Structures are given as structure tokens and as C-alpha cells.
Amino acid sequence: LYEQQDPNQRDYNLRGIFHTDADGNYAFYCLKPTPYPIPTDGPAGKLLVMMDRHVFRPAHIHLIVQAQGHKPLTTQIFDKDCKYLANDSVFAVKDELSVSFVPREGDAQAALELEFNVTLAEA
Numbered sequence: 001l002y003e004q005q006d007p008n009q010r011d012y013n014l015r016g017i018f019h020t021d022a023d024g025n026y027a028f029y030c031l032k033p034t035p036y037p038i039p040t041d042g043p044a045g046k047l048l049v050m051m052d053r054h055v056f057r058p059a060h061i062h063l064i065v066q067a068q069g070h071k072p073l074t075t076q077i078f079d080k081d082c083k084y085l086a087n088d089s090v091f092a093v094k095d096e097l098s099v100s101f102v103p104r105e106g107d108a109q110a111a112l113e114l115e116f117n118v119t120l121a122e123a
Contacts, residue, residue, distance in 0.1 A: 005039055024067075029110060032101060033059040035084050048089055058084035058093060063118070070120035077116050 003009040020026045037055045039045050048055050059079040066072040078085060080098040104113040 020067075030061065032112060033061055033079060035059050035082060038089055044090065053089065054084070054087070055089050056084045057090065058082040058088050063116075065118050065120060067120055069123055071123050073118065073120055075118075077114070 003011050003013060014031065016028065018026055018028050035056045035058055038048075038057060040049060040055055045055055059082040060076040062074075062076055064072065064074045076092060076097055078093050078098045080100045085093055085098060099114045099116055101112040101114050104110045107113075
């Protein structure tokens with residue numbers, strides 16, 4: 001859960017700012033995401049409850065990508081194996097944003113890895 005939903009979370013918990021190398025490559029370590037419920041006290045949550053729909057988001061990682069001379073991109077990477085992938089409460093899943101976490105070999109710090117290429121449009 002985000003700090004807005006859980007008062008025990010530190011501000012900006014599980015978030016970071018990362019930079020690419022000279023060739024535009026990036027890598028980072030993170031926890032494998034899990035599904036979570038959207039707040040039910042706002043309009044979106046109330047609407048889902050009225051429609052008798054679940055309030056869960058599928059497991060995902062948020063990305064905000066920017067580079068000089070290009071349009072910024074805000075997107076999400078979804079776990080292809082998540083049970084909520086086909087019925088995201090906010091309808092944000094697209095096939096091209098779904099990835100598989102695969103076993104990572106030879107790295108004591110990580111059990112899984114994924115690959116996600118980002119292409120930015122020129123400004």
C-alpha cells in the first residue's frame with residue numbers, strides 16, 4: 001500500500017529515481033509487486049462497490065520516464081501471472097505492458113528478473 005493508504009508506511013517507501021547509462025540502458029532491484037486494493041472511500045472505490053466489482057489492482061510497477069528532447073511517458077509494467085490482470089479495477093492493463101518475471105541466475109541479491117524496453121517519442 002502507498003503511504004496515503006497506510007499511515008505506517010514511510011513517505012516515498014518502495015520508490016526511487018534511476019538514471020540510464022550512456023546507451024539508455026537501465027536496471028534496478030525491487031520487490032516483486034503484489035496486487036492491492038484501491039481506496040474504497042473515494043469516487044472510484046464507491047463506484048466499483050456499487051457495481052459489485054472487486055477493488056484490486058493487478059501487481060505492477062509504475063514508471064515515469066523522461067529524456068531531453070523527448071515527450072515524457074508515465075506507464076506501468078504488469079506481472080503477466082497476476083490473477084487480476086484480466087479484470088483490473090481501473091482498466092489500465094494492456095498486453096504490451098504485461099511481462100513475465102523469470103528466474104535470475106548468478107545474482108545473490110535477486111531471485112527473479114524481467115525485461116521491459118521503453119521507447120520515447122520525440123518532442
